[in-house]
Amino acid sequence: MIRMTKLTDYGIVLLTHMAMEAPGSFHTAQDLATRSRIPVPTASKLLKALARAGLVISHRGRNGGYGLSRDADAISVAEIIAAIEGPIGLTECGTGTEGACDMESFCAARGRWAPINQAIERALQDVPLSAMRPAQPPPQERLVRLEAASGVAP
Amino acid sequence: MIRMTKLTDYGIVLLTHMAMEAPGSFHTAQDLATRSRIPVPTASKLLKALARAGLVISHRGRNGGYGLSRDADAISVAEIIAAIEGPIGLTECGTGTEGACDMESFCAARGRWAPINQAIERALQDVPLSAMRPAQPPPQERLVRLEAASGVAP
DNA sequence: GCTATCGGGACCTTTTCGGTCCAGATAGGC
DNA sequence: GCCTATCTGGACCGAAAAGGTCCCGATAGC
Numbered sequence: 001m002i003r004m005t006k007l008t009d010y011g012i013v014l015l016t017h018m019a020m021e022a023p024g025s026f027h028t029a030q031d032l033a034t035r036s037r038i039p040v041p042t043a044s045k046l047l048k049a050l051a052r053a054g055l056v057i058s059h060r061g062r063n064g065g066y067g068l069s070r071d072a073d074a075i076s077v078a079e080i081i082a083a084i085e086g087p088i089g090l091t092e093c094g095t096g097t098e099g100a101c102d103m104e105s106f107c108a109a110r111g112r113w114a115p116i117n118q119a120i121e122r123a124l125q126d127v128p129l130s131a132m133r134p135a136q137p138p139p140q141e142r143l144v145r146l147e148a149a150s151g152v153a154p
Numbered sequence: 155m156i157r158m159t160k161l162t163d164y165g166i167v168l169l170t171h172m173a174m175e176a177p178g179s180f181h182t183a184q185d186l187a188t189r190s191r192i193p194v195p196t197a198s199k200l201l202k203a204l205a206r207a208g209l210v211i212s213h214r215g216r217n218g219g220y221g222l223s224r225d226a227d228a229i230s231v232a233e234i235i236a237a238i239e240g241p242i243g244l245t246e247c248g249t250g251t252e253g254a255c256d257m258e259s260f261c262a263a264r265g266r267w268a269p270i271n272q273a274i275e276r277a278l279q280d281v282p283l284s285a286m287r288p289a290q291p292p293p294q295e296r297l298v299r300l301e302a303a304s305g306v307a308p
Numbered sequence: 309g310c311t312a313t314c315g316g317g318a319c320c321t322t323t324t325c326g327g328t329c330c331a332g333a334t335a336g337g338c
Numbered sequence: 339g340c341c342t343a344t345c346t347g348g349a350c351c352g353a354a355a356a357g358g359t360c361c362c363g364a365t366a367g368c
Contacts, residue, residue, distance in 0.1 A: 003243070003244055003245070004244045005355090005356065006356080007356075007357070007358095012263055016263050017262050028312090029313080029314075030313090039359085041359055041360075045358085045359095047314085051314085059365095059366085060364075060365045061313060061314080061365050062312050062366060063312085063313085063366085063368095064312075064313045064314060064367085065314085066314090090158045107167060108171050108174065108190065109170050112286045116277065116281055119277040120277055123270070123274055127270055132262075133262065134264075159326085160325080161326070164326095193326090196326070196327055199328095201345090202345080202347080205345085205346090206346095212344095212345060213334095213344085213345080214334045214343095215333095215335025215344060216334095216344065217335085217343080218335075219344080219345085
């Protein structure tokens with residue numbers, strides 16, 4: 001199966017929880033971990049990575065914590081994945097990393113991957129963080145609307 | 155990075171080599187492995203998986219070997235990946251495997267993945283095996299055409 | 309100063325990946 | 339009818355990566 005690591009999944013869940021709170025509010029790693037049911041050290045590690053990538057802002061010291069750096073609409077799932085896992089792509093080929101594959105000179109599929117990688121990245125860029133959040137105002141079942149709004153469904 | 159395993163990559167290279175030969179021709183695992191620069195036992199394992207999935211046909215005994223079960227245009231990259239890695243999807247969520255995630259009951263992103271998974275699968279279904287082969291008649295540069303044909307770009 | 313919090317590591321354990329090998333079944337050639 | 343090349347199915351193993359823990363230093367409210 002083509003997949004993200006579980007860490008990335010957790011990262012998205014963490015950000016989703018932040019997106020459910022008031023914009024501009026801050027929350028400790030402890031708090032976010034508890035609410036997401038993710039072990040605290042793991043959540044902490046993820047939040048560090050997200051802060052390094054500029055997706056969240058961190059405040060140290062007492063009453064410190066993490067908060068989204070932008071509106072949830074302006075953060076794409078592609079960015080989140082890239083922040084935790086690195087460049088998006090199914091293979092090393094075509095992600096810009098040269099010489100990553102020692103079979104490059106005689107690979108039958110050489111150069112064929114880039115368009116596929118780009119198509120997938122584009123699909124993920126079109127999904128904002130706000131589309132992942134359950135959207136409390138209408139209490140349940142926004143599934144259908146999400147599908148229509150995500151821009152990736154036909 | 156979102157990724158396939160190297161095994162799957164090898165599988166596609168193997169099939170690409172088959173697609174470069176005359177339709178209906180058969181090749182031993184040994185032969186395909188040598189041409190693809192893949193260790194023979196590994197290639198053999200992959201070909202078994204592809205045969206089980208019905209993408210290639212196997213003949214045992216002397217003068218046996220493997221051949222494509224259909225035209226290269228009728229085999230999608232999505233099928234190849236599914237044959238080697240299982241169902242396509244970024245997460246377990248939304249791939250039909252129920253109960254795979256023990257956080258399901260309180261996951262903030264529950265149910266939000268299915269549309270994304272489907273978008274990616276669709277992108278891969280739109281790329282036929284024939285698009286991966288170097289396409290000897292026009293010697294180089296079909297890249298642009300592939301990009302236009304993938305059908306997932308916004 | 310005290311203490312709660314983030315920052316950047318090192319570290320360990322488990323799983324999975326990538327790869328090897330072998331005994332058996334099948335089928336063509338002699 | 340035997341021999342041999344080939345696929346089939348499985349067990350097996352080492353290495354790498356994922357997943358998770360812990361610690362110490364820096365920072366900033368109180």
